[in-house]
Amino acid sequence: MVDVLAFGEHAGGKIAPITADLIAAARGVGGRVAVVLMGGDLTGLEAQTAPLGVDKVYTVQHPLLAGESVDMLVSALEQVCRRVQPRVLLLGKTAIGRDVGPCVAFRLGVGAAQDSVAVEAGGQTGRIVATRPVYGGTAMAKVTFGSSNPQVVIMRPGAVERGSVPGAGEGVAEEAEAIEVELDESIRKVRHVETVRKESERMRLDGASVVVSGGRGLRGPEPFAMLEELAGLLGGAVGASRAACDAGWVDHSYQIGLTGATIRPDLYVTVGISGASQHMAGCSGAKRIVAINKDADANIFKEASFGVVGDWSKVLPSFMEAVRDLVRS
Amino acid sequence: MAVRRDAVANIIVCVKQVPDPEAPPSAFRIDDGGKRIADSPGVSSVLNGFDENAVEAALRIKDAAGGRITVLSLGSAFAADVVKKPLSMGADDLVLLQDETFDDLDSYGTALVLSEALKRIGEFDLVLCGRQASDWDNAQAPLGIAELLGIPCITVAQKVEINGGVVVAERVLSGGYEVVEADMPALVTVSNELGEPRYPTLRGIMTAGRKQPTVWSADDLGIDRARLERRIRIMDLFLPVRDxxxxxxxxxxxxxxxxxxxxxxxxxxxx
Known part of the structure; x- marks a missing residue:
């Protein structure tokens, strides 16, 4: 019997961080927790799940599961769910999980709560209650499930404090079971042609302790050169709002927000960003936000710790000059 | 679902009317039932932004290879200027799925109704949707439509092209993209990385104004309302205080x- 089944992700022979998030969330729900690992070759992965604290590890190894085809993963996970019959299925809102989760739910005729930040077993019924940001994060919804299982919840990466859940991270005596699935080439409807990586000299946004971002208020691409310089002074990375990316001022790899990068810096400096919910969804983990914006009523001032209401073209040069002096001293 | 290989592509674009996500968060109100966003003077209705990207993707295919674009929208009430915007951008036809029952659907119900409408339309090669709607941010209905119709689904595309009976798309990844392809009919969800949607032309707006949408109800589609029962129920909706x-x-x-x-x-x- 398994109560909560977590869809474990892995890359390059290592368990992905989202897997630990999911197991922590599963521990919070309670009951027997299992993780399922799928792939073409799972050698060495099973052992890595022991410190995460699961009661059981299911492994699904099949040559057609190499290469992360969503079609193959959906079919395999559907078969695992029919066999294991978990009450709850947890996936991460990753490039894979956000598609696999809903597809499996549709196939099983059950509901899925997408992009959830908290999950708990609710009240008397014990049905799952998931909390999820909606309207770009302007509102929060608590949703629950009808009577069918599994209750599928797709968790936002980083939403669960791993240390805060009792039992999470404790080595639990675990059992392992290999599950055979039936897959064939006819299941693959979408064919992979090639993956193109954009090589970038830029500092990565995720993991940066300082991020400097520009938005629509900059009115053009030129000011981003100043933001690059400021980021250089502070040892940080440069980001942008979706509006600035869509306008073509910077590449979309700069985009921070609900559908762009998620950042958790100690310091987040925004210039000409109004702070729409869709943007804030990508930076709500920032410890301190600094806002430079000419509109005193802009939402960003409700989220910022420090702000200047003024014209960035006058504020930014003197701010940078002072920063230059300070970092030298 | 007959596929016509002999003619230009039939493209269906699914669009949704949503409260303007650019409205300041302070303008949003929760209605008395605590389960939905109330109509409020500070928040106008707009076409979902990613759906405009999907319309643009369809128009680019039509520009390059010809085609006929039918816009499909689901709801209980529509603002004509909002749902007609794709027509004014250059789409050909508009089908509205309008019924009081459609007021309270979850992703499953939404996908079910849209898939029934697609079956009724019958001949289509490509279904385009926005990657997610900016109201409930579910990103589920397109996957559900593809599941229910048994057609391929490609998500979060920044480029969509058709080549014979095959759709080729660039799927956005963090730090790059993935080129994928599928036999048509297929469904592709489009992201803002595709580029800004074109503005309606004056001529387009006038043509759109004269076009009468086709309207189908739940009964027209022969949908058993029991199948629309929510699998996900909203218990509470609230506006977090951020100050x-x-x-x-x-x-x-x-x-x-x-x-x-x-x-x-x-x-x-x-x-």
């Missing part, structure tokens, strides 16, 4: 404020 008490730095002028800001951040050991 970090911003310390506004005010110098003698903007330049002075900038200098003082840097000093204040140093005081806090932030720089």
């Amino acid at each position: 970090r008490q911003c310390e506004v730095i005010q110098g003698e002028d903007d330049a002075d404020s900038g200098r003082l800001l840097a000093l204040r951040l140093r005081e806090e050991k932030l720089i």
Whole structure:
């Protein structure tokens, strides 16, 4: 019997961080927790799940599961769910999980709560209650499930404090079971042609302790050169709002927000960003936000710790000059 | 679902009318039932932004290879200027799935109704949707439509092209993209990385104004309402209070404020 089944992700022979998030969330729900690992070759992965604290590890190894085809993963996970019959299925809102989760739910005729930040077993019924940001994060919804299982919840990466859940991270005596699935080439409807990586000299946004971002208020691409310089002074990375990316001022790899990068810096400096919910969804983990914006009523001032209401073209040069002096001293 | 290989592509674009996500969060109100966003004067209705990207993707295919674009929208009430916007951008036809029952659907119900409408339309090669709607941010209905119709689904595309009976798309990944392809009919969800949607032309707006949408109800589609029962139920909807008490730095002028800001951040050991 398994109560909560977590869809474990892995890359390059290592368990992905989202897997630990999911197991922590599963521990919070309670009951027997299992993780399922799928792939073409799972050698060495099973052992890595022991410190995460699961009661059981299911492994699904099949040559057609190499290469992360969503079609193959959906079919395999559907078969695992029919066999294991978990009450709850947890996936991460990753490039894979956000598609696999809903597809499996549709196939099983059950509901899925997408992009959830908290999950708990609710009240008397014990049905799952998931909390999820909606309207770009302007509102929060608590949703629950009808009577069918599994209750599928797709968790936002980083939403669960791993240390805060009792039992999470404790080595639990675990059992392992290999599950055979039936897959064939006819299941693959979408064919992979090639993956193109954009090589970038830029500092990565995720993991940066300082991020400097520009938005629509900059009115053009030129000011981003100043933001690059400021980021250089502070040892940080440069980001942008979706509006600035869509306008073509910077590449979309700069985009921070609900559908762009998620950042958790100690310091987040925004210039000409109004702070729409869709943007804030990508930076709500920032410890301190600094806002430079000419509109005193802009939402960003409700989220910022420090702000200047003024014209960035006058504020930014003197701010940078002072920063230059300070970092030298 | 007959596929016509002999003619130009039949493209269906699914669009949704949503409260303007650019409206300030302070303008949003929850209605008395605590389960939905109330109509509020500060929040107008707009076409979902990603759906405009999907319309643009369809128009680019039509520009390159010809085609017929049918726009499909689901709801209980529509603002004509919102749902007709794709027509004014260059789409050909509009089908509205309008019924009081459609007022309270979850992703499953939404996908079910849209898939039934697609079956009724019958001949289509490509279904395009926005990657997610900016109201409930579910990103589920397109996957559900594809599941229910048993057609391929490609998500979060920044480029969509058709080549014979095959759709080729670039799927956005963090730090790059993946080129994938599928036999048509297929469904593709489109992201803002595709590029800005074109503006309606004056001529387009006038043509759109004259076009009468086809309207189908749940009965027209032969949908058993019991199948629309929610699998996901909303217990509570609330507006989180965010007010970090911003310390506004005010110098003698903007330049002075900038200098003082840097000093204040140093005081806090932030720089």
